[in-house]
Amino acid sequence: MSQLIQTVATGLSMGSVYAVVALAIVLIYRSTGVMNFAQGEMAMFSTFIGWSMIVYFSAWSLPLDMNYWLPFLLAVVVAALLGAGVERVVLRPVEEAPVLNSVIVTLGLFTLFNAVAIWRYGGIAKPFPSPTFFQGSALSVGPVVISRLNIGVFSMSVLIMLLLYLFLNYTKLGLAMRAAAENRMACRMVGIPAGRMLTLGWAFSAAVGAMAGMLVAPIVFLSPNMMFATLIFAFAAAVLGGLQSLPGAIVGGLLLGIIQNMAGTYIGSEIDITSAFFVIVLVLLVRPTGLLGRRVVRRV
Amino acid sequence: MARALPRPGVLGLILLLVLVAVFPYLYTWPFFDAFLDPFRTFQVTRFGLWLIILLGLNLLTGYSGQISLGHAALVAVGAYVAAVLMSQGFMGHDVPIAVAVLAAGLFTGALGFALGAPALRLSGPYLAIATLAMIIALPQILKLETVSFAGQQLHVNIARWTGGVQGLLLDRPKPPESLKDLVTERQWLYYEVMVPAVIMTAMAWNLTRSRIGRAFVALRDTEVGAEHMGVNLALYKMTAFALSGLYAGVGGGLFAYNEAFISPDSFEIIKSITMVVAIVLGGLASITGTVFGALFMAFQNEIVDALSGLIRRIPSLSALEGYIPTTASDFEKLRGAAYSIPLIIFIIFAPGGVAGLIRQVGNSAPTWWQQWRLRVTGWASVVRLTRRRVEPGADAAVEERQDPEEETRH
DSSP states (O other), X not given: OHHHHHHHHHHHHHHHHHHHHHHHHHHHHHHHOOOOTTHHHHHHHHHHHHHHHHHHHTTSOOGGGHHHHHHHHHHHHHHHHHHHHHIIIIIXXXXXXXXXXXXXXXXXXXXXXHHHHHHHHOSSOBOOXXXXXXXXXXXXXXXXXXXXXXXXXXXXXXXXXXHHHHHHHXXXXXXXXXXXXXXXXXXXXXXXXXXHHHHHHHHHXXXXXXXXXXXXXXXXXXXXXXXXXXXXXXXXXXXXXXXXXXXXXXXXXXXXXXXXXXXXXXXXXXXXXXXXXXXXXXXXXXXXXXXXXXXXXXXX | OOOSSOOHHHHHHHHHHHHHHHHHHHTTSTXXXXXXXXXXXXXXXXXXXXXXXHHHHIIIIIITOOOOSOHHHHHHHHHHHHHHHHHHOBTTBOOOHHHHHHHHHHHHHHHHHHHHHHHTTOOXXXXXXXXXXXXXXXXXXXXXXXXXXXXXXXXXXXXXXXXXXXXXXOOOOOOOGGGTTTOOHHHHHHHHHHHHHHHHHHHHHHHHTSHHHHHHHHHHHOHHHHHHTTOOHHHHHHHHHHHHHHHHHHHHHHHHHHHSEEOGGGSOHHHHHHHHHHHHHHOTTOHHHHHHHHHXXXXXXXXXXXXXXXXXXXOOXXXXXXXXXXXXXXXXXXXXXXXXXXXXXXXXXXXXXXXXXXXXXXXXXXXXXXXXXXXXHTOHHHHHHHOOOOOTTSOGGGSOOXXXXXXXXX
């Protein structure tokens, strides 16, 4: 029993990271129908920017861990600008073309960010600092032992999801963004600049991705290829939840983390990824539009 | 009515076939030896391999509209079937290469047909992820020895066949004894790949212009509409998967024969994704486009080398050293960018790929060239009947075009 709880707890921690990246993917997919393959690499690049700023800030002694949190916030802002820029410069021109073309452009961006990161920062994995709160000995709750890092990652992810939820449901800007994703034409008629909302969506998505990147970096170490596995799992999580739905991305991410961990513990680590994807395909066969996805009726 | 001369299109095709047939011997001829060498033969062999594999993918994604990110998994299955047959034989008998490759194609085709069944319920990104699952799970499955489930050890010894992590090492391909003096190893390999490649290209060409090909295009453009026109959706979708499996299996079998070594790492996720990039670059739903896609796959490294060489020529600003790439090692690290920046620009400005670009240039060519082309291809009379009169000053785009190639475009 305690092994089960232990497995679920560890799975939840990794799953929460998948959930955050899946959220970033869904944010873009909902408004443009594009699966952004560059999501992980943009997050990785922003994490490197955050890392170089943390190195720069560590010279000063600031209270309250501010030499971690200030660069963290700055990197998120830089990531948002990067995301907005990418949308405006390279994705706007292919908006009218078939969706597969936009997907190819994001694949190009994937390689581009990867190459630039290897050039600027090198391919060797580096340790990434975590705030002092996340460090130290593991906590034990009853029979279960959980590392502080896992708890920190999980609580940060929950915080990000909560903020995003509040923003999208209770602010005017958030509602406008959702409206633009839903129906662009109607949106323009009531005076919401749909194009600008699209750019903003990319900015938010990139910012959320950057936060996820800085959360996983202490676990997987900082390197140009660190986000690839996470990205694949986040895609799977987003699809599992039903690409259109933000709560679906969270449910999908957490479920995937738990399934992967349980398969690793009970079936064998040599087959954990296979079993996780087996479950996804099974779920998709029963519900072709994911767990929380809506069925779209198409016209001829 | 008998024709005195074959039409230019047919003539060009015959010339191309002759070129393909004699290519491995060209480097021994005067004039050609200046720019050809045996290594080129090897490269063109690689091109033939990619052509077979990409044709299958384009039939599935370009013509039928089913996005597959797991095509490399089918290629891997074909490669392993052929490799196991060639290295371990079948029931104590040696299996010749042609039989092994054919068996690989049929096996993978059947597998593709079976995989098509779950794909009936999925579409777009959902299908993409389900197919991605194949290529992600594949290395783990190929290395499988035992599985413990609920505390019990189950023996599922797949690694016994596939060689597990070490992979399978085959004999180097050799020409048969009777032809030993005529062809070298490389030339033999070239024909082993190019003959199936030519046959399968012709097959795809005919297929896309047949009932099956039209049904594929119809179900891609509108599933409901196609169903109303009497297209059996389930059957044709599964046929599309089976055909792409057949091509992937033959391509994979030849790949194993060509490389003489395969391991789970020969088939990576990124390669599977690059295949989709290649068919979009070449042009979806176009055989000509697939040829360009295969050229891209085969000469990728050479293209990147040439492009990064070009960038290096741009005079760099020494004041910005450290901020912009200036040294040779910088460019070595930026190889990925040398490939992705042109890729992005190309996709933005040529959304139809190379095939679309060619079509565009053909359409905007001067009238004399158009008329000549229509006359020599025998379409002039059809055009005269259907073309609407365009008033001077009216939008030229209104003009109806009759182009046999255009029918496959949506």
